[in-house]
Amino acid sequence: MTGIPADRAAGHLRRSSRARWLSGDSLFRGGVTAAGVIVVVVLLATAVFIVNKAWPAISHYGLGSYLSSSRWAPSEAVADKSSPNPYGIMQFLYGTLVTSAIAMVIAVPLSVAVALTITDVAPAWMRRPLSSLVDLLAAIPSVVYGFWGIFALIPALKPFGTWAASTFDGVPVLGTIFAGPFFGVSYFSAGVVLAIMCLPIVTAICREVFATAPGAEKESAYALGATRMEMLRMAVLPRSRSGIVGASVLGLGRALGETIAVTMLIGNNVLSITKSILGQGATMPSVIANEFTEANQPFHLSSLFVVAGCLLVLALIVNTIGKLIVRRTGENIA
Known part of the structure; x- marks a missing residue:
């Protein structure tokens, strides 16, 4: 038996190596790796x-x-290094956290309820149209939400704001949270609009999570005599905990970064912190949107970039904490 000549064997190895390099798996691996690297870069x-x-x-x-x-x-800013910093940003951090918290308190329970309705409560013929209507909320531009908030939502909220300010006046804690007067534009109004804007995101994820609940466990709960509410509480919600947390974190990220609608509804009080949710304030995105075109004072534009950097760090912290909670919740369920 004669052996293969060395030059032919080397050429065969080169062709095989080139074929492996140009195979579909290698190209796919290279493409997804490049996509991941681009995101990081x-x-x-x-x-x-x-x-x-x-x-x-x-x-x-x-x-x-x-x-x-x-x-x-900004009007008091000077180039002298010994002068105090006129660009304090704690009121913007406070406004961002307060409006986002209001949005989450309203949006998460409502989104979970809507998602449960779509997956397990509504008749089959109603589920697809209802799901499509909820998804359409995500397609509405934020400026439209802002206009709707000014001309429709604020008049609807005024009776509640006036009632809350008068009812809780003098009550410890609640008297501070709902201190009046309520003029319409406020943390509360901005938070309610944010809740509506976050609802389709949270609902869509919760809907997919609830749909993956094992059917056998649902049937077992019914077989044991559970009502529909008890079945949802025992068979669906416990297995969906991590998904609900993940959906809430994504919704919170949406609330933290929203700009136009919040700018139109929060009142843009940049001078100090207003503790009442019925008062006016500002958020980090809103102050950037309002002032970057007229930032002509010393270090004004650079200070707006400081605000943007703090917002980026806040978003990263929120997402990191959310991932840790999701991981721990998933381990507990397993």
Whole structure:
């Protein structure tokens, strides 16, 4: 038996190596790897760009001075390093957290209820149209939500705001939270609109999670004499805990970054923190949207980039905490 010549064997190996390199699996692996790398590069590039633009203000005033003050007065900014920082941002951080919290308190229970209705309660003929209507809420532009909030929602909320301010006046804690007067534009109005904007996202994810609940467990609950509500409580909700948390985190991310609708409804009070949810305030996205076109004072534009950087860090922290909760919840269920 004669052996294969060395040059032919080497050529065969090269062709085999090239074929493996050009195979579908290799191309797919390369494509998805490149997509993952692009996401990381874009995120890092965004962070570097924001830090680079914010660095002049941070090096001049120090980051701590931004996080220790709630006074935003660009007209008092001077180039002298010994002058106090007039760009305190605590009121924007407070407004962002308060409006997002209001949105989550309203949106999460409502979204879970709507998702349960679509998957397990509504008649079969109604589920698809109802699901489509909820999904359509995500297609409405935020500026439309803002106009609707000004001309329809605020007049509808005024009786509740007036009632809450008068009813809880003097009551510990609640008297501070619902302190009046209520003029319409407020944290509360912005939070309600945010809840409506977050509802389709949270509902869509919860709907898919609930649909994966094992049918055998549902039938077992019915066989044991459980009502529909008891079946949902015993067979669907416990297995969907991590999915509900994940959906809530995505909805919270939507609420933290919303700009136009919140800017139109929150009142844009940048001077101080208003503790009452019926009062006016500002969020980090709203102050950026309002002032970046007229940022002509010393370190004004750079300070807006500081606000943007803090918003990015807040979003990363929220998503990280959400992933940890989802992982722990999933381990507990398993």
